[in-house]
Amino acid sequence: MLEVRDLVVGYGEAAALRGVSLDVTAGETVSLIGANGAGKSTLVKALMGMQPVTSGQVLLDGEDITRRAAADRPQLGMAIVPEGRRLFKEMTVHDNLRLGLHHRAARERADAGVDLAFEMFPVLKARSRQLCGTMSGGEQQMVALGRALVSRPRLLILDEPSLGLAPMVVDQVFEVIEAVTAQDVTVLLAEQNMHRALSLSDQGYVLADGRIVLTGTGAELLRSDRVRSAYLGER
Amino acid sequence: MTPFRDLSLWRQFGAVVLCALLAMALVPSFGSDFVIAFGFQFVTWIGLALSWSLFSGNSGYASFGHGVFFGIGVYATAAVLRHTDAPFAVALVVAGLVAAALALVVGIAVFSSPRFAGDLFGMITLAMAFIVVAVVSNLAFLDGGTGVFVRELAADTWIGESTGHQFVVGTAIAAATAGVAIATSTTRWGAALRSIRDDEAVAESLGVPTYRYKVLTFAASAGLAGLAGAPQAVFLGYVEVGAVFTLNIPLLVIMMTILGGITRWWGPLIGAASVVLVREALLDIGSPELSQIILGLALVVVIALMPHGISGAIPRRRPTATGTTTGTTTATTATTGGAR
Numbered sequence: 001m002l003e004v005r006d007l008v009v010g011y012g013e014a015a016a017l018r019g020v021s022l023d024v025t026a027g028e029t030v031s032l033i034g035a036n037g038a039g040k041s042t043l044v045k046a047l048m049g050m051q052p053v054t055s056g057q058v059l060l061d062g063e064d065i066t067r068r069a070a071a072d073r074p075q076l077g078m079a080i081v082p083e084g085r086r087l088f089k090e091m092t093v094h095d096n097l098r099l100g101l102h103h104r105a106a107r108e109r110a111d112a113g114v115d116l117a118f119e120m121f122p123v124l125k126a127r128s129r130q131l132c133g134t135m136s137g138g139e140q141q142m143v144a145l146g147r148a149l150v151s152r153p154r155l156l157i158l159d160e161p162s163l164g165l166a167p168m169v170v171d172q173v174f175e176v177i178e179a180v181t182a183q184d185v186t187v188l189l190a191e192q193n194m195h196r197a198l199s200l201s202d203q204g205y206v207l208a209d210g211r212i213v214l215t216g217t218g219a220e221l222l223r224s225d226r227v228r229s230a231y232l233g234e235r
Numbered sequence: 236m237t238p239f240r241d242l243s244l245w246r247q248f249g250a251v252v253l254c255a256l257l258a259m260a261l262v263p264s265f266g267s268d269f270v271i272a273f274g275f276q277f278v279t280w281i282g283l284a285l286s287w288s289l290f291s292g293n294s295g296y297a298s299f300g301h302g303v304f305f306g307i308g309v310y311a312t313a314a315v316l317r318h319t320d321a322p323f324a325v326a327l328v329v330a331g332l333v334a335a336a337l338a339l340v341v342g343i344a345v346f347s348s349p350r351f352a353g354d355l356f357g358m359i360t361l362a363m364a365f366i367v368v369a370v371v372s373n374l375a376f377l378d379g380g381t382g383v384f385v386r387e388l389a390a391d392t393w394i395g396e397s398t399g400h401q402f403v404v405g406t407a408i409a410a411a412t413a414g415v416a417i418a419t420s421t422t423r424w425g426a427a428l429r430s431i432r433d434d435e436a437v438a439e440s441l442g443v444p445t446y447r448y449k450v451l452t453f454a455a456s457a458g459l460a461g462l463a464g465a466p467q468a469v470f471l472g473y474v475e476v477g478a479v480f481t482l483n484i485p486l487l488v489i490m491m492t493i494l495g496g497i498t499r500w501w502g503p504l505i506g507a508a509s510v511v512l513v514r515e516a517l518l519d520i521g522s523p524e525l526s527q528i529i530l531g532l533a534l535v536v537v538i539a540l541m542p543h544g545i546s547g548a549i550p551r552r553r554p555t556a557t558g559t560t561t562g563t564t565t566a567t568t569a570t571t572g573g574a575r
């Protein structure tokens with residue numbers, strides 16, 4: 001479904017991505033793991049059109065979308081849960097969710113509208129008028145997930161969804177991701193929490209210093225010692 | 236358009252129309268000359284604060300050009316009355332259109348270039364203000380340095396007949412501006428504008444055409460300020476560059492908006508009303524400098540105590556456990572939103 005071919009972002013020694021290639025098959029859950037600064041977020045932003053690409057290609061169902069505007073992503077069936085959630089903090093929960101349906105293509109796909117998010121996270125319903133900036137990190141992550149999911153994306157990209165959250169909330173977030181993967185949504189998960197990410201992934205890529213250094217099924221990578229050394233810097 | 240099925244939206248429209256009609260019926264008939272003149276300035280400031288926050292409050296791009304759009308409305312009106320026999324209604328439309336057209340050009344130029352994003356927008360609107368003042372002062376067609384006596388030009392017209400009539404027009408314009416502000420508070424258009432303020436990049440990724448929204452809303456905001464300038468030309472009677480294009484206008488309007496808050500549509504309205512009333516009350520102390528200082532200190536205190544302004548400090552209605560207050564509107568929006 002998604003193919004990344006030799007993607008480079010930035011120049012020379014300062015390049016954030018130095019020729020990354022990966023494949024995401026439709027229906028699969030693929031995780032992208034690596035230490036802080038390995039290039040995960042840059043890759044995610046490049047896929048979403050939020051980061052200019054120096055060279056290489058991003059193909060979605062064979063179509064070159066490398067230089068398509070960020071604003072086209074909903075039309076392509078892509079949605080993102082950005083790093084740090086990046087909610088519209090001065091706006092209500094309801095308005096945040098509704099913006100997930102701003103694009104006409106998203107509204108056409110969405111069968112339940114914003115109610116989909118309320119079904120998944122009943123706690124949000126009672127707070128639909130609350131400003132997002134006044135909510136806890138876990139609640140904000142629910143809104144961010146809801147905002148991405150109400151548009152019924154074919155490809156959901158999550159950037160560090162567990163970052164900065166309490167362990168109990170992390171459990172909840174991964175439960176939701178698992179529920180999403182059980183539907184026919186393709187998921188690309190960029191995550192530092194490699195055990196959690198790999199255990200629900202069909203495929204994993206390990207990113208270090210702007211390059212893919214290791215790839216394999218989730219189970220293979222979980223057993224691999226090289227993952228630890230490449231990613232955790234453990235000696 | 237789904238949001239327009241929202242009952243609370245219609246209730247708010249209704250309340251604004253009712254207040255405006257009451258004011259139009261009562262103030263000119265029963266008020267003294269002083270009250271009517273004060274009322275005119277009152278509604279003009281409310282309109283200006285609401286139209287400024289329509290673009291700048293919602294999108295977060297602070298414009299220092301609002302006085303220019305208002306002044307252009309004043310001068311466009313004076314020019315139409317001076318050079319043609321057209322009625323005031325025509326001058327009013329021209330005032331709105333000319334102001335909107337200028338904002339459209341500036342908006343397209345500024346927002347097309349990513350170099351001017353963010354804070355530079357404010358600088359550019361400030362530069363625009365100086366250029367426009369220079370142009371108006373030097374064009375004999377508009378002013379040419381002598382000013383324009385609008386009072387004589389409008390003497391035989393309905394609007395020129397009494398301050399009460401000017402008040403009616405000013406109130407109608409302020410009410411229309413409030414209507415636009417209410418619409419932005421609940422529609423997808425308004426939510427998209429506010430998303431630009433909070434996180435433009437994420438808004439883009441959700442498919443919000445930020446460029447188009449910025450350009451068109453900036454033009455709409457300027458157009459409404461231009462409209463407000465039309466009755467002002469007649470009210471002033473004598474129009475001159477120094478008095479019309481003062482930097483006071485954008486600064487006061489920004490102050491009103493911060494004071495009132497931008498998380499609710501009526502924040503700028505409350506802010507404008509408070510500032511105008513406090514300024515009037517402070518006139519009695521006889522020192523304009525002292526009253527400016529008091530006003531400034533009051534603003535600092537309000538910001539310190541209420542970061543979201545007066546309107547933001549008032550608690551929102553929470554839906555009950557069964558979701559009776561907002562649950563129904565939410566459901567309506569959601570279901571019809573999905574059906575489209």
